[in-house]
Amino acid sequence: MRAGRRPARRAPAGVGRGARLVAGLVLYAASIALLVHPQLGSMPWDVLGQGVARVSGWTFGTATVVISLVVLVCWVPLRQRPGVGTVANVLVIGALVDPFLALAALLPEPLPLAVRGAMVVLGIALNAVATALYVGARLGPGPRDGLMTGLVARTGGPVRLVRSVIEVVVxxxxxxxxxxxGLGTLAYALxxxxLVHVLLPRLTVPADG
Incomplete structure (x- = not known):
């Protein structure tokens, strides 16, 4: 190293993890819009969000936030503790999903079936990347993830079974x-x-980072 030249400073580890968290949540909100707008079937929890919005008259984003808060209340008997990522999950996705849906609504209608199908495929892929980013940031699980892990811990049931039961009920x-x-719901479930299994190890922040 040349004399008088200072080594480059690394950004604090928390900054990188926070950036991954925010990027993941923004992409997650975008993926919801890509799956909801084509009306070919939404993600399990978004099917519930659509139903609640329809019955209550709330926007989809408001319904999503309310459901997240109700799920967080269910954490209490499961002795789950929220993290920064848990709170950010509720706030960022809840704030952005309605604007993303509004952008999707600007597309010309009716969209050809091929285009709607492509939106579903893109939405699933984007959701997998988003999930791996925000989970890999290791700043706290989302409300729904925490519900699943809490039930697994309390019941001793396998993760796949507990998740499946939750999603069928939802x-x-x-x-x-x-x-x-619809088919989009089934495609997402399968x-x-x-996808997350492949992406998560590649996008998770190392334990020392």
Missing amino acids: VAAGWALGGTV AIGP
Whole structure:
């Protein structure tokens, strides 16, 4: 190293993790819009969000925030502790999903089925990247993730079974309230696990970073 030249300073580890968290949550909100707008079936929790919005007259974003808060209340008997990422999950996604849906609504209608299908595929892929980013930031689980892990810890059941039961109940309730269930819902259920499994190790912040 040349005399008088100072070594470059590294950004604090928390900054990098926070940036990953925010990027993941922004992309997550965008992925919701890509899956909801084509009306080919939404993610399980968004089926419930659509149903609640339809019955209550709230916007989809408001319904999403309310559901997240109710889920957080369910954390109490499960002895789950929220983190910064948990709070950010509620606030960032809740604030951005309505604007993203408004942008999607600017697309010409009716959209060809091929375009709607492409939006669903893109939405699933983007959701997997977003999930790996915000989970990999290690700043706290989202409300729904914490509910699943809390139930796994309390019941001793396998993760896959507990998650499946939660999502079946959520989809059934959302469909009964008027949410959209379709091929997009099924495609998401089949694809998201394998995609996140591949992406999460690559996008997780190292324990020392």
